Every structure is written in C-alpha cells, then in structure tokens.
Amino acid sequence: MASKKTPEINSSSTADIAFLLLCYFLMTSTMGEDSGLQRRLPPMPNENQEVQDQKINRRNIIVVKINSQDRLLAGSDAIDVSLLKDRIKDFLTNPTNDPNLPEKEVKDIEGFGAYPVSKGVISLQNDRGTSYQAYIAVQNELVRAINELRDDFCKRYYGKVYTQLTEDQQKIAREAIPQNISEAEPKDVSKR
Amino acid sequence: MSMFKQGEKKTVPAMSTGSTSDIVFMFLFFFMVCSQLRSTENKVQVNPPEATEVVKLERKDLTSYINIGPPVKHLQSQYGTDARIQLNDSFKSVDEIRDFIAAERDAMSEADRQFMTVAIKADQNVRMGIITDVKQELRRCSALKIMYTARKPAAD
Numbered sequence: 001m002a003s004k005k006t007p008e009i010n011s012s013s014t015a016d017i018a019f020l021l022l023c024y025f026l027m028t029s030t031m032g033e034d035s036g037l038q039r040r041l042p043p044m045p046n047e048n049q050e051v052q053d054q055k056i057n058r059r060n061i062i063v064v065k066i067n068s069q070d071r072l073l074a075g076s077d078a079i080d081v082s083l084l085k086d087r088i089k090d091f092l093t094n095p096t097n098d099p100n101l102p103e104k105e106v107k108d109i110e111g112f113g114a115y116p117v118s119k120g121v122i123s124l125q126n127d128r129g130t131s132y133q134a135y136i137a138v139q140n141e142l143v144r145a146i147n148e149l150r151d152d153f154c155k156r157y158y159g160k161v162y163t164q165l166t167e168d169q170q171k172i173a174r175e176a177i178p179q180n181i182s183e184a185e186p187k188d189v190s191k192r
Numbered sequence: 193m194s195m196f197k198q199g200e201k202k203t204v205p206a207m208s209t210g211s212t213s214d215i216v217f218m219f220l221f222f223f224m225v226c227s228q229l230r231s232t233e234n235k236v237q238v239n240p241p242e243a244t245e246v247v248k249l250e251r252k253d254l255t256s257y258i259n260i261g262p263p264v265k266h267l268q269s270q271y272g273t274d275a276r277i278q279l280n281d282s283f284k285s286v287d288e289i290r291d292f293i294a295a296e297r298d299a300m301s302e303a304d305r306q307f308m309t310v311a312i313k314a315d316q317n318v319r320m321g322i323i324t325d326v327k328q329e330l331r332r333c334s335a336l337k338i339m340y341t342a343r344k345p346a347a348d
Binding site: 132 | 209210212213215216217219220223224227240241242243244245246247248249252255309311314315316317318319320321323324327330331332334336337338339340341342343344
C-alpha cells in the first residue's frame, strides 16, 4: 500500500501577501526623525503676582534683539549672526572679571564641589515681523555657545566631551553652565 | 542493476520560493520599527529652518504637533497664501490651541502629562508674530515644554 503524501502547500504567494503589507506600511508611514531645539517657556505670571524679574542686575543681562529686517543687536551694538556665538561665550565666561560683564556666584554643585557659576542671562527679543528662519538661527547660535562652554568644562574636568559623559556628570555640567535664555514678553518694536 | 539510468532527463529542481516571504517580512518589520504612522494630512507647507545644534525628539507619543505655514498649493485658492495654524486635520485659530492642548493632555496618562512636549513645526518663512501668539497661548495653557522643529543642514 502506497503511503499517501500530503502535497506541499504552494507558498510562493506568501511573498505577495507580505509585499502588500510592506507597501501599505511604506505608504502610510513617515521615516522622518523629528529633531529640533528644545526650550522651556516661562510660566505665565499671575495678575496678582508682583513682577520680580526687575531685580536682575544690569550687568548680568545681555539683550539680543532681532528686528523685522532680521538684523541683530547684541548688547549695545549691531553684529552679524556669525559673531554672536563668541560674543555670548565672552559674556558668559567673563574671563577678565570685567565689572560690565556678569558676576559669578560660587555654587556648591553636588558631586563636584564649588564652581563659580555665571549669573548671566540672555534675553532674546524679537519683532513680530522677524522671520522664523532668523529667529532659529539666533537660537541655534545661543545653544551652540552654551554647548561649547559645556564641552570646554567637560574637557577640563573629565577629559571628554559632554555627550560622552555619564548622566550624573552631564547634570553637573548643566548646573555649572546653565542655559539661561529668557524669551521675553512680546513687544512691538516696529513702532519705534 | 540500473546504476546509470540513461533515458531519464535531468531537470533543474525548481527554486524554493518559500523563504521569499521571510525576507519580505524582515523588510516589513524593519519599516514598521523605524517609521511612524502618518496620522494627519498636511494642509500647510512646512519647510523647517536649519540648525546645527538640534536634538532628537525623545518621546514621540508624548508630543503634539502644531504646524504653521502657508496652505498647500491646492488649498491656496480657498485659504490664501498667508501662514496658518494647523492642528490635527484642519486649520485653526490661535484661540483653539487651548482646546487642542487640553484634548492632547486628556489622552495621556497621568504620569506622562508633565513630559508632554509641543513641537512647533513652522515654515522658515513665516513671521514671528504668529509664533509669538502661539507661544503666549501655550504659556497660558501651561504647556511649557516646547520644541522648535529644525533640520540638520546637509553635510558639506
């Protein structure tokens, strides 16, 4: 008696089914990795809360303004975007302890020790007519300045760049060089 | 003894196609893992500005998108070329951001709400006025973690 073999299922069409699924997912999905500049907005002040930010010392603040022609004003003089980074770095490090540049406060950072932390604040103001491109370019330069300062700090004390450090070390670097960018209340500067 | 069969024709056995599906499935899984479902139709053209210091968005599921830009070509006859805000699937005004944020917040679990990020996807040519309005509205709804979407410049 001949043993009856069940015939093999023809599996060549499975590939077609899988291809259909593949096409479906290709169509309905985007590959794009989203990336961008992260920011924290200041909370909306309450009406009954008195304004406190007037107390910041004059020397501790640098005002970066962008007008509707995308021109840039840092401190008191108009400069190009490419020079902004060095200007900000100078402002935040204050290497010569210039009395016109921000003061430093020796802070005790947990796990590191005392470090003179700059009290400088960058205040970014823009016009309603500023283009978004110029705004992001300036934001980018500000972040770049701070990132480079953090890298300098990390290289000096840990011998590595910021991204290669451990979580705790990164936290120390973040505390030593804080990112104090204040996006000011909107002002209509076009009238002036 | 028929050790050597002379009359039989030698045919090449058919190639087994059974494993093709495995290969395609592997492709499929690859794409499923590294892509996200396109949830909304783009009604505004967004060409994000370039920035070198961008960071990756950490949690996509905790992110809400606000698209700002001029309407796409076939809608321009209807809506004009002025920059508009798109939330989910339709054009919205600045005042409606509040409801949008509230709805997004409700959809998240209690623990995740503090990590909610709002990604502002704006075209590079829009004016800051509209973005300032959006930012003020976000502050009012206390959705303070924001992200300006930007792309890395092509390496030269």
